[in-house]
Amino acid sequence: MTIEVIKPGLLTTVQDLGRFGYQRFGVVAGGVMDERAHRLANIMVGNEADAATLEVTLQGPTLRFGVTALIAVCGAEFAARLDRTALPYGRPVLVRAGAVLEFRGLGRGCRAYLAVRGGIGVPAVMASRSTYVRAALGGLEGRALQKGDKLPITPHAPGWFPALDAALRKSDAPCASVRWSAGDSAAGAATRPVRVIAGPQWELFSQETRALFVGTSFRISVNSDRMGYRLSGATIKPRRAVEMISEAVAFGTVQVPPDGNPIILMADRQTSGGYPKIAQVAAVDLPRLAQTRPLEPVRFTLATLGEAQRAYLAREAEFALLRESVDLRRRT
Amino acid sequence: MLDVVPAFTTVALHYRPEAFADDPAVVPFERLAARLEEILTRGVGRRPPPTRRMEIPVCYGGEHGPDLPQLARAHGLAADEVIALHCASPHVVHMLGFAPGHPYIAGLDKRLAMPRRATPRLKVAAGSVAVAGSQSTIYSLETPGGWNLIGRTPLRLFLPEQDPPCLLQPGDEVRFVAIPAKEFGPLREAAWQSAR
Numbered sequence: 285m286t287i288e289v290i291k292p293g294l295l296t297t298v299q300d301l302g303r304f305g306y307q308r309f310g311v312v313a314g315g316v317m318d319e320r321a322h323r324l325a326n327i328m329v330g331n332e333a334d335a336a337t338l339e340v341t342l343q344g345p346t347l348r349f350g351v352t353a354l355i356a357v358c359g360a361e362f363a364a365r366l367d368r369t370a371l372p373y374g375r376p377v378l379v380r381a382g383a384v385l386e387f388r389g390l391g392r393g394c395r396a397y398l399a400v401r402g403g404i405g406v407p408a409v410m411a412s413r414s415t416y417v418r419a420a421l422g423g424l425e426g427r428a429l430q431k432g433d434k435l436p437i438t439p440h441a442p443g444w445f446p447a448l449d450a451a452l453r454k455s456d457a458p459c460a461s462v463r464w465s466a467g468d469s470a471a472g473a474a475t476r477p478v479r480v481i482a483g484p485q486w487e488l489f490s491q492e493t494r495a496l497f498v499g500t501s502f503r504i505s506v507n508s509d510r511m512g513y514r515l516s517g518a519t520i521k522p523r524r525a526v527e528m529i530s531e532a533v534a535f536g537t538v539q540v541p542p543d544g545n546p547i548i549l550m551a552d553r554q555t556s557g558g559y560p561k562i563a564q565v566a567a568v569d570l571p572r573l574a575q576t577r578p579l580e581p582v583r584f585t586l587a588t589l590g591e592a593q594r595a596y597l598a599r600e601a602e603f604a605l606l607r608e609s610v611d612l613r614r615r616t
Numbered sequence: 617m618l619d620v621v622p623a624f625t626t627v628a629l630h631y632r633p634e635a636f637a638d639d640p641a642v643v644p645f646e647r648l649a650a651r652l653e654e655i656l657t658r659g660v661g662r663r664p665p666p667t668r669r670m671e672i673p674v675c676y677g678g679e680h681g682p683d684l685p686q687l688a689r690a691h692g693l694a695a696d697e698v699i700a701l702h703c704a705s706p707h708v709v710h711m712l713g714f715a716p717g718h719p720y721i722a723g724l725d726k727r728l729a730m731p732r733r734a735t736p737r738l739k740v741a742a743g744s745v746a747v748a749g750s751q752s753t754i755y756s757l758e759t760p761g762g763w764n765l766i767g768r769t770p771l772r773l774f775l776p777e778q779d780p781p782c783l784l785q786p787g788d789e790v791r792f793v794a795i796p797a798k799e800f801g802p803l804r805e806a807a808w809q810s811a812r
Contacts, residue, residue, distance in 0.1 A: 302618075304618040304619050304630065305618070305619060306619075306716075306780075306781065307619045307621045307630065308619070308620060308621050308622060308712065309712050309716060309717060309780055309781055309782045309785075310712040310713045310714060310715055310716045310717055310718050310756070310782070311716040311717075311781060312716065313619070313630075409776060410776065410781060418715075418757065418759075419715070419716050419757055419774065419776075421716075421776060529623070529624045529625055530623055530624060530711070530713060530720070531623040531624070531625070531626045531628065532621040532623055532626065532628030532630075534628075534630060554713065554714055554715070555621060555712075555713050555714075556621070556623055556711070556713035556714065567633075589643065589645050590643040590645075590646075593633050593643050593644050593645060594643070596633050596634075597633060597634060597637050597644070600633075600634045600637075
């Protein structure tokens with residue numbers, strides 16, 4: 285009842301929506317970098333939004349399915365193959381026991397998400413299956429996947445998507461899938477600016493500095509990871525040096541350390557920080573940022589909290605609609 | 617509500633907007649803010665946290681506290697005097713942050729105040745007891761760090777198998793107790809056994 289890791293890829297980890305309820309103890313929330321792609325993949329296989337998926341980064345793994353499994357891959361556009369067939373993207377795929385899934389060249393994006401119906405069954409630690417490598421917490425032994433690992437999954441129970449079960453039975457192909465898909469999954473952040481809301485210390489920055497922050501095409505530094513994206517392109521400094529008292533930060537908080545190069549805090553951010561927070565990335569735009577690679581450009585545009593939250597709620601409505609439409613299609 | 621995170625002077629609420637979206641005309645943040653305002657106006661009962669007195673054994677100086685001599689020199693004190701002052705002061709945990717179970721501890725004797733190191737160390741051992749500004753801390757995990765290391769506790773600060781998952785909590789009164797180097801090994805062995 286496992287998926288066996290033949291090649292681990294660059295950084296493949298088990299992730300869910302994050303470890304919440306423990307940030308007051310300094311425990312990092314973590315979780316998926318691209319919540320949108322993770323949730324789309326889960327919707328495609330009928331999982332709850334917080335079912336654990338595999339987050340695949342830049343260079344994908346090779347995996348052998350020990351059992352038949354219903355899967356979906358969303359997010360970064362890898363050329364992936366199941367045995368000798370191309371893996372259909374962004375849709376439910378019923379994989380035959382014994383088939384080998386190989387992630388190959390990467391097109392657009394940075395991270396792909398592999399959902400398996402029933403979720404990746406690693407034990408929950410502090411109410412989450414997310415891997416936090418720095419504290420060796422959650423996921424598979426608190427680390428990225430290694431060659432020879434066996435990921436527990438629940439055996440496939442036919443009946444949820446009868447047409448796929450029948451199609452796999454009738455053919456000898458390594459998988460059965462459908463013609464429809466979740467649609468575009470990994471539009472690069474470079475194409476459109478990322479919406480930000482003025483941060484708690486916005487007023488500490490001069491008019492000119494704020495204009496510079498919004499007007500600059502920054503570049504994501506190579507020293508960027510799941511914890512934070514370091515930006516270069518313009519020096520952003522407050523009007524005068526400030527002594528800050530540490531307070532909470534969030535996914536998408538843009539803080540400015542003394543050197544003036546902004547840092548966007550990402551999924552594995554610390555729970556608190558003491559640098560001035562010039563802005564907060566709108567949650568709805570974090571997935572595009574998560575799909576932007578080191579050395580790619582990123583630009584910001586200012587939005588109000590109201591605009592950001594309305595856009596977020598509109599996306600939630602799209603998720604609900606998509607879930608209903610998948611439900612309708614799998615029954616017929 | 618996902619998380620409530622108190623810091624020194626603020627309390628942060630992490631929430632999912634869709635949980636406060638029952639009225640399409642009202643932005644979720646406004647909705648939540650109005651509800652909090654209502655609750656706070658009504659008044660919340662004061663629940664003083666139970667006072668716990670925690671003793672933290674520390675092996676000061678030597679390999680465990682490489683910055684102790686420099687700290688002593690900067691204040692014209694002998695190393696023993698620094699240790700005596702650090703052990704004598706009543707300390708209080710103000711918040712946890714930076715890393716899991718990592719405490720910010722107030723109450724440092726003014727005579728020991730010291731700015732952070734100009735260049736942070738890339739690696740600080742778990743359990744290292746350090747001071748910076750007017751505070752003390754104990755590194756809960758091996759992480760980079762810029763505070764001045766004066767000693768090391770054999771105790772484990774982050775306890776993922778327990779709930780709450782940490783040795784110290786905000787409000788705890790902390791007293792540091794100096795231990796000789798030969799006691800460090802056995803105490804550490806005992807404290808870290810359950811982690812394996």
